[in-house]
Every structure is written in C-alpha cells, then in structure tokens.
Amino acid sequence: MAPAGSDVEVPYVVLSKNNFESFVRDLLLVRNYRVEVYTNKGPTKTSNDWVLEFKGSPGNLSQFEDLLFANNDMVAGSALIALHVKQQGKQKMIGIACIENNERTFSVSEFMDNDFYSELEAMVVLLGPKECVLPSSDAEYERIKTLMERNNVIVTLKKKQDFSLEKNDIIQDLNKLLRFAKGQQESANTMPETTKTIALAALGVAIRYLELVNDPSNHGHYELKMLNLKRFVHLDAAAVSALNLFPKPGALMNSIAFKWHSVLGVLDRCRTPQGHRLMAQWLKQPLRSYDIIKDRHDIVECFVDSATVRSELHDIHMKRLPDILIVVKKLLRKKASLQDIFRLYQVVLRMPKIIRLLETLENPTVRNIITDPMKDTLADLKLFKSMVEQILDLEAVERGEYLVKHTFDDQLKEFKEQMDDLESKMKRLHGKVADELGLEAGSSIKLEFVGHHGFHFRISLKDETIIRKSTKYQMVLNDF
Numbered sequence: 001m002a003p004a005g006s007d008v009e010v011p012y013v014v015l016s017k018n019n020f021e022s023f024v025r026d027l028l029l030v031r032n033y034r035v036e037v038y039t040n041k042g043p044t045k046t047s048n049d050w051v052l053e054f055k056g057s058p059g060n061l062s063q064f065e066d067l068l069f070a071n072n073d074m075v076a077g078s079a080l081i082a083l084h085v086k087q088q089g090k091q092k093m094i095g096i097a098c099i100e101n102n103e104r105t106f107s108v109s110e111f112m113d114n115d116f117y118s119e120l121e122a123m124v125v126l127l128g129p130k131e132c133v134l135p136s137s138d139a140e141y142e143r144i145k146t147l148m149e150r151n152n153v154i155v156t157l158k159k160k161q162d163f164s165l166e167k168n169d170i171i172q173d174l175n176k177l178l179r180f181a182k183g184q185q186e187s188a189n190t191m192p193e194t195t196k197t198i199a200l201a202a203l204g205v206a207i208r209y210l211e212l213v214n215d216p217s218n219h220g221h222y223e224l225k226m227l228n229l230k231r232f233v234h235l236d237a238a239a240v241s242a243l244n245l246f247p248k249p250g251a252l253m254n255s256i257a258f259k260w261h262s263v264l265g266v267l268d269r270c271r272t273p274q275g276h277r278l279m280a281q282w283l284k285q286p287l288r289s290y291d292i293i294k295d296r297h298d299i300v301e302c303f304v305d306s307a308t309v310r311s312e313l314h315d316i317h318m319k320r321l322p323d324i325l326i327v328v329k330k331l332l333r334k335k336a337s338l339q340d341i342f343r344l345y346q347v348v349l350r351m352p353k354i355i356r357l358l359e360t361l362e363n364p365t366v367r368n369i370i371t372d373p374m375k376d377t378l379a380d381l382k383l384f385k386s387m388v389e390q391i392l393d394l395e396a397v398e399r400g401e402y403l404v405k406h407t408f409d410d411q412l413k414e415f416k417e418q419m420d421d422l423e424s425k426m427k428r429l430h431g432k433v434a435d436e437l438g439l440e441a442g443s444s445i446k447l448e449f450v451g452h453h454g455f456h457f458r459i460s461l462k463d464e465t466i467i468r469k470s471t472k473y474q475m476v477l478n479d480f
Contacts, residue, residue: 005361009259012171016417021067021068024064024067024068025067025068026057028056028057028061028064029058029067029068029442030155030249030250031056031057031249031250032130032152032249033154034055034056034057035054035055035056035057035064036052036054037052037053037054038050038051038052038053039051039053039394048274052061054370057130057154057156058078058080058154059078059079059080059129059130059131059132059154059156060078060130060131060132060209060210061078061101062079062210062211062215063102065474066335066379069323069326069410071208071237077128077130077280077281078098078100078101078102078103078130078278079098079099079127079128079129079130080098080101080129080130080131080133080206080210081096081098081099081124081127081131081132081133081153081202081206082096082097082132082134082135082202082203082205082206082209083095083096083120083132083133083144083202084198084199084201084202084205085140085144086198087140088112091112091113091114092112092113092114092115093109093110093111093112093113094108094110094111094112094113094117094119095109095110095196095197095198095200095201095202095204096109096120096123096199097156097199097200097202097203097205097206098127098129098227098228099203099206099207099210099212101210102277102325102329103325104179104221104222104223105222105223105224105225106174106177106203106207106223106224106225106363107127107225107226107227108193108196108199108200108202108203108225108226108227109199109225109226109227109228109229110196110198110199110223110258111123111229117143117144118234118236119229119234120147121147121151121236122229122234122235122236122344123229123373124147124148124151124153124226125151125235125236125237125239125240125284126232126235126284126285127227127284127331128280128281128284129153130153130154130376131153131154131155132153132154132155132156133156133157133158133205133206133209134155134156134157134158134203135157135158135159135160135162135163136157136158136159136160138401145316147402150237151237155283156209158205158209159335162205162208163201163202163203163204163205164201164207165204165208166459167194167197167200167261169204169444170187170194170200170201170203170204170207171187171188171194173204173208173212173213174188174224175187175188175208175284176213176219177213177218177219177221177222178218178220178222178223178224179220179221179222179223180220188224190231191224192226193224193225193226194224196226196327200244203271215333217333218332221332223224230288230291231285231287231288232285232287232288233286233287233288234308235284235286243263243282244261244262245262245263245264245283246262246263246264246280246283246374247261247262247264248261251265253276263283264279264280264283265401266294267279267283268280269314270318270351271314271318271319271321272318272320272321272323273323273325273326274323274324274325275318280284295365295369296437296445298363298365298366299363299365299369299370302361302363302365302366306361309357309358309360309361312352312357313357317350317354317357318354320346320350321347321350322343322344322347323343324347327343327344328342328344336404337402338392338403338404339402341392342388342397343427344384344403345384345385345388345392348378348381348384348385349385351374351377351378351381352378354374355371355374355375355378358371358374359371366456375449388441390405391405391408392404393405393406421443426447426455427447430445430447430457433445433457437459437463437466437467438466439459439463439466444460444463445457445458445459445463446458446459453476454480456476
C-alpha cells in the first residue's frame with residue numbers, strides 16, 4: 001500500500017470490524033493516543049485517494065462516540081482543559097477552562113501560581129482531564145507540558161493567536177451553547193464567569209477545538225460555572241501516587257490489579273457506570289467542608305446499618321439501570337432508538353420503587369439529599385412516561401421488538417395489517433416445511449430473524465442432510 005503519487009510502501013494490517021472497534025477503544029480510552037480514520041474516495045478499491053474522515057483524541061471523542069459506547073458503558077470521563085498564562089509582575093496568572101462533554105458543563109477559573117505550578121497541578125488532579133490545549137510551545141509552556149505528561153494528560157498545541165479571540169466572538173458562541181434559566185437574560189455577558197478574561201480566552205479556544213457550535217445538538221444544553229479550588233484538599237501527582245489512589249492505566253475493572261491494588265479499586269463496588277464515575281470523582285476531589293462530609297458519613301452509616309435496604313438497592317434496582325448519560329447524549333444528538341427510549345421509560349417506572357425503599361430508612365439526610373430531589377425529577381418525567389405509553393407498542397417490546405403503536409397513524413395501521421398478513425403466511429409456511437421434512441416445528445426447525453439475512457428457517461447440523469440434495473431450499477451460510 002502506498003499513498004497517491006508515492007512509491008514508498010506504508011505498512012498496514014487488516015482488522016475485522018470487532019477488532020477495529022476494540023483497537024480504537026484501547027487507543028483512545030486506555031493508551032491516550034490520537035486516532036485518525038481515512039477512507040478511500042477513489043472509484044476502485046485499488047485507488048489511493050485517501051481522505052481524512054474521522055479524528056479523535058482522549059478529550060475529543062465526539063466523532064467516535066457511536067463506536068466507543070454503542071455497546072459499552074462509559075466508566076471514565078473525558079474532560080478537556082485549555083490553559084492561558086499571563087505574567088503579572090513576578091507571579092503568573094493562570095486562566096483555565098474545562099469542558100466536560102458528558103456532563104455538558106463549562107468550568108472556568110483564574111488563580112495566581114508560582115514557578116513550580118503547584119496550584120495548577122492541584123487543579124489538574126482535581127479535574128482529571130484527558131487532554132490539555134496549550135498555546136504553541138515556548139520555554140514556559142514546556143514546563144506545563146511536562147506537568148501534564150506527568151499526570152497522564154495528552155497535550156494539544158494551538159497557535160498563539162487562537163488565544164486572542166475577541167470577547168464578543170466567545171460570548172456569541174456561549175449564547176448559542178448555554179442553557180439559560182427561565183426568566184434569565186439570555187446573554188452570557190451578564191454572567192460573572194465571563195469577567196474572567198484570561199480563562200474566557202482559554203474557553204473560547206476549547207470550544208473552537210471541539211467544534212461545539214457546529215453541532216446544533218449542542219445548542220442550549222451547556223452550563224457555565226466557576227471552579228472553586230478552596231472546596232477541596234489539594235493533591236499533586238506525587239501525593240496521588242504515594243497514596244495509591246488509582247489503579248494503573250489500562251487495568252481492567254474485573255481484574256485483581258484494579259480491585260485490590262488501589263484505594264479506588266477497594267472502595268468502588270458501585271453497580272452502575274454513573275456510580276463508577278462519581279466514585280472516581282470524589283476520590284480526586286476530597287472535601288474540606290465539615291457539613292458536606294458529615295452528610296456523606298450520615299448516609300453511609302445509614303446504609304451500613306440497613307443491610308436489607310442496601311442489598312435490595314445494589315442487587316435488584318441498581319443492576320437494572322442503564323448508563324443514563326449515554327442514552328441522554330444519544331437523545332440530544334437525535335441518534336436514539338426506540339429501545340433507548342424504552343430503557344429510560346424503565347428507569348422512570350423503577351424510580352417510585354427506589355423512593356419507597358429509601359423512605360423506609362426514615363433518615364432526614366437521605367430524604368433531603370436523595371429522596372426529595374428524586375421525587376422532583378419523577379414529577380418532571382410524568383409527561384415523558386405518558387408519551388411513551390401512548391406511542392410505544394409495549395406488547396411488541398415483550399417479544400423483543402421496539403415499534404410505534406399502529407394506532408398512532410393511519411399509514412402505520414396499514415403497515416401493521418401488511419405485517420400481520422406476512423407473519424401469518426410465514427407461520428403457515430413454517431408448519432408446511434416442517435411436515436415436508438418430517439421435523440418438529442419450533443424445536444427441530446425454527447423460524448428466526450437476523451438483520452443481514454432477514455427471516456429464515458434454522459435447523460441443526462445433524463438434520464442438514466435432509467435438505468442437502470434438495471433444490472427446493474436455498475442454504476444460508478451460518479455466520480451469525
């Protein structure tokens with residue numbers, strides 16, 4: 001294989017679809033590499049007209065989300081930060097912006113730092129970013145780059161002039177992306193976070209790098225907030241390593257190395273992906289507030305003392321909850337299926353059971369922090385529950401099919417009649433073929449459906465000799 005117009009051979013390897021997906025997942029989520037996917041736009045397979053189709057990095061996964069998380073939960077976050085440094089006398093003023101696409105949040109902060117960047121390293125440990133955007137490298141930013149690499153953060157360099165965007169341009173981007181509260185003036189210019197001009201410049205670069213404005217599904221869904229370092233205990237890379245807080249990169253969640261060789265592994269017995277993410281976040285962000293720590297301890301003590309409630313939550317309810325974050329993101333990007341809608345519907349149905357179970361604890365802290373907010377959310381989801389029940393064919397779901405009710409539309413009603421007629425014919429043909437071959441319908445010969453083959457009859461290998469010499473039946477390769 002050689003690029004167009006070149007005689008230089010480029011080494012390559014052929015991967016199956018499953019191996020390719022696993023390979024990309026390992027590169028982006030475990031090894032922190034960048035990935036570029038090129039497709040051949042030429043008229044033939046031997047053409048060399050290769051064009052960049054997709055690109056991604058650990059902090060910019062948007063173009064690979066369908067591949068990475070279609071059948072996998074998102075256990076770790078993928079935060080991206082951007083930095084801008086201004087010299088003020090003998091000290092450095094650092095502006096930092098963090099974009100967490102999973103949570104749809106923009107966070108900004110400005111702080112003075114020393115030559116060792118102690119505050120910055122504490123902030124990096126606190127946020128746990130996968131990628132950092134910096135201005136084109138010079139002597140000062142080389143030290144920051146080294147700091148990032150020490151904390152397993154990949155560095156992306158942008159032109160220095162990219163950090164000199166006009167404030168009005170950044171405000172216009174924010175006005176499109178932010179979700180404003182009801183009655184709030186829909187202008188980012190009125191928000192106190194936008195007075196942090198150094199951090200705002202970094203945020204503008206991060207937004208442009210992720211191309212958030214170009215995707216309409218991002219509009220009106222982000223929140224802008226101020227980062228407050230004083231809320232948390234400061235940790236640097238040396239402290240994290242000495243305390244052995246986290247497993248080594250690449251350790252599998254079910255491995256002994258993950259479960260018993262770090263504080264996170266010992267503590268993390270969460271049942272849901274969102275629980276795994278929150279546990280890691282809390283370890284990176286040790287609290288200072290006595291009141292919040294006391295509330296957490298009260299809740300933990302309550303569940304320790306109530307083994308029955310804890311067991312029912314963990315073993316029955318939590319295990320049936322999907323990765324809600326992934327499903328909601330698919331909804332926002334208009335890529336959700338009816339099955340995704342049904343999975344959220346199941347969560348809504350389960351919430352009252354969880355609330356009733358928590359109320360048996362009769363604990364005021366549990367009620368204020370968990371139960372009451374859940375009740376408010378459940379009330380907001382009443383219309384969603386009603387909509388699903390009106391539109392989704394719940395009887396078809398029990399058969400493993402996700403369909404819109406045929407009563408919802410006259411054309412759907414017509415399609416349903418045609419489908420019922422075809423299904424009836426297939427069942428009659430199923431019985432007829434079983435009689436002809438001397439097989440028992442439903443056990444020795446089955447009517448099945450596979451996407452790339454459609455409906456077909458399936459028999460066991462030992463009965464294959466019955467139809468081998470018959471020209472009446474067409475054999476389908478068993479590749480599923």
